[in-house]
Amino acid sequence: MTTENSGTAWLSTTAGTSWTPPEIDFTKPQTARMYDYYLGGKDHYAPDRETAERVVAVWPGVGKFARANRHFMHLAVERLATVGVDQFLDIGTGIPTSPNVHEIAQAARPEARILYTDHDPVVLAHARALMNSTAEGRIDYIQGDLRRPGTILGHPCMTGPEPVLDLGRPVAVNLVAIMHFITPEDDPRRIIAALMDPLPAGSHLVLSHITAEFAPAEVAAAAQLYRNQGLPAHARDARALADLVEPLGLELLPPGIVPVNRWSPDVSADPPPAPLYTDAEASCLGLIARKS
Ligand SMILES: C[S@@+](CC[C@H](N)C(=O)[O-])C[C@H]1O[C@@H](n2cnc3c(N)ncnc32)[C@H](O)[C@@H]1O
Secondary structure, X not given: OOOEEOOEEOOEOOOOOOOOOOOOOOOOOOHHHHHHHHOOOOOOOHHHHHHHHHHHHHOOOHHHHHHHHHHHHHHHHHHHHHOOOOEEEEEOOOOOOOOOHHHHHHHHOOOOEEEEEEOOHHHHHHHHHHOOOOOOOEEEEEEOOOOOOHHHHOOHHHHOXXXXXXXXXXXXXXXXXXXXXXXXXXXXXXXXXXXXXXXXOOOEEEEEEEOOOOXXXXXXXXXXXXXXXXXXXXXXXXXXXXXXXXXXXXXXXXXXXXXXXXXXXXXXXXXXXXXXXXHHHHXXXXXXXXXX
């Protein structure tokens, strides 16, 4: 059974809730499947490929953006798990791409719990098929829209008797390569505040975001192709990201807001690790912020 909550059709593998495949429109491109195409995956359809190929034509480095972003996610989750974070809320999960958040987190902390969320039902179908809880840890998947954050934290899998995440303990909220789909009209700071406000001190925000600072023509042309398909796309620079995070009282951890290709958990490394990509190839900024 599909239930409606604030306009969102819920889909979950949580025990006790039901599953009804929703209407999936395969005639229009979707960001998750286009991203899968950039990463060399197989889970995309003709409209996704056609639009993705147009994006590659104007921004040949888009595959490197995707890989640089995944590398940042990997390092950031590993860093947080290493310092003791064992609960992750991953919003905008994407088609499962190994290593996924749970593989990285549970390698360091086998008891780690991960709640994956995406608004694309195709993502959930793949996640259900590919990702399973372990004896020690737990993972779950829900369909939810970041633009309505209350419906994610208020989902039955979070409000029931055995919530996937314990909101009384620190949680890392991953907004990895998703906030550029949130327009200014959606009020991105309100969204981040709604996610972080209910969480206790010691919680973290992991954020990565497309920027047009290093390859302005390519990124602008790619964003326009997304918008032509009705897909929101909004690049932001480091100042704009700071404006989203700092007014909320979140403390930016070293190295601050930097291109993901140069982000490193070890800021004291001398020399710093050689970046895998140039700033223009990655065209993506990353940060970790902590709630105190
Ligand atoms: C570029 S992919 C990023 C996937 C993964 N986080 C990563 O960085 O590798 C963006 C994901 O965000 C999802 N997404 C976009 N807008 C969303 C929204 N408003 N609510 C929830 N998910 C959304 C898309 O379906 C897609 O899976």
